[in-house]
Amino acid sequence: MxxxxxxxxxxxxxxxxxxxxxxxxxxxxxxxxxxxxxxxxxxxxxxxxxxxxxxxxxxxxxxxxxxxxxxxVADLPAASPRTTADALGSFARVWLERLPLVGDTETQVHPRSLAAVVDDAASRMALARVAGLEVLLLALALESCAPPDAEPMRQVRRADLVLRLLNGSGPLADPVLGSDPFDVAAACRHLGGLDLADVWDPPHLPYIAAALPCRKPWVPPAELPDLITGRGVGFEEDGVIAVLGTHRLDAAEEIVRAARPGEQVTVAVVTSDPAEIGRLIRLRIGDFARCLRRVFAPDDAPQLRLVLDDSAQLASAVTAAGADDATEHAVRIHQGEVVARAQGRGAAHAAAAVDAAAIVRPPGGAP
Structure with a gap:
């Protein structure tokens, strides 16, 4: 035996x-x-x-x-859509085909039928913050549809309108389809052709503290699974790492806006309740990422790594001791060193805005 x-x-x-x-x-x-x-x-x-x-x-x-x-595991790699309108039409169809229909019973388990589960303030706040994160992920994917010679333009406002339409009246609305899904998909596709100015001017950014320069060895923790791709990712590369509590997930947009084109950006989510809030985030982002993978090719996926730091190993590496739902810590990694760090509201933006070469290069000297 x-x-x-x-x-x-x-x-x-x-x-x-x-x-x-x-x-x-x-x-x-x-x-x-x-x-x-x-x-x-x-x-x-x-x-x-x-x-x-x-x-x-x-x-x-x-x-x-x-x-x-x-x-x-069964998701098939996609051939990227040619235009923003094509992408939004395809995304809407993928999104809508997975939702429960009118007449489906409460006993049919679905990752977005959470009306009976999300019944407390902490879970509702977490879902609201995750909804904003989903907007950012869709916006980053849509940017891959821009022509190579076009001026870069953020797609956050467009993504927000599409997801509001798909979600109903808000991120916590029960997604039971009561209208024709073909009409909804057509409306989403139409939004891809609208001329929308992506205005972004958070009032607190001019008042945030600058990141503190430093020169300390970076000791990367073990790999964690990326919630977007499902693959394990390490943390040895140059770039910016932000540790965000569930109440500060909106800072993910701040770090993306401040980072340089092509720069490696990692967001590690921490929560004081990994068994419930942590799983809720993992569920919603995993389900959302499936939709993205069915529309956008791997090379056109959002250039953002998103990990759930349940064991706080990445938080410890960036010295975010005692990380909780209100945490916002960020570091900039350059050539194996932490060259800048910030904490508190605006930390993600502050660390991403740092010019690493200016810190590493001695005044008046060569790099």
Whole structure:
């Protein structure tokens, strides 16, 4: 008889709980499902369920995350659309075809049918911030549709309008289709042809503190999976790394706006509640990234790396000790050194705006 290690036994228990939970949620929906019934289906104790998942919501979100990530393996690489209008039409069709239709029951599990799950202020705030992050990701992908000789133009305002249309009245609206999806897709495509000025002028930026120059060795942590591509990424390259709590995810746009073209930008998301809020972010971004991958070729994907720093290993590397939902720390890496760091509101923008060569080069001397 083969004796399982403790880790193997825990993984087997976790897998059994997820299988039982899938059956219970499918039969009764999130609200009516019972942890006791999940334990009974799995032939485990209630304590065994809670030792792997601290709450019913954490279990439900874990099940959705596994479903999305398992289905993502089957995603086919796309041939990039030729115009912004083509891209938006394709994106809208991909988005709409995955949503539940009118008449679908509450028991049909879907990563955006979270009305019964998101029932507290912390989760609602996290979803609102993630909605803004999704706008940025779509905008960055749309920029790949610009002709090579065109003047660079941000697409954030256009992406925001499209996602507002697709989401309904807001990021927390239940995405059950009540109107003709072909009309919605046509409207999104039409937005690609509108002449929209991308005005961006946050009032706080003139008052943020400049990043502090420094010269310290950079010790990169182990790889983490990129939520956008699903691939593991390391942190050895030159560029800017921002550690953002869930309340500060809007700073991702600030770092992208300030970074130089082609520069490596990494956003690490931290939260005080990885079991629920962390999984909620992983679920929404994973689902959103699937839509992007079905429309845009890998080379045209958003040039932004997004990781969930559950264990705070990247936060520790940038000395963001005690990182929480309000954290904003950022560093600039250059030739194996941290050459600038910033913290507090505006830190991401401040670090991205630094000219690394000016710090490394001695005054009046050669680089």
């Amino acid at each position: 083969v004796r399982l290690t403790r880790a193997q036994q825990q993984e087997r228990t976790r897998a059994a709980v997820l299988v039982a939970a899938a059956a219970e949620f499918a039969a009764h929906g999130f609200a009516a499902a019972k942890v006791d019934q999940i334990a009974e289906r799995a032939e485990l104790t209630r304590g065994a369920v809670y030792s792997n998942f601290p709450s019913k919501r954490a279990l439900y979100l874990a099940l959705l995350v596994e479903t999305v990530e398992r289905e993502a």
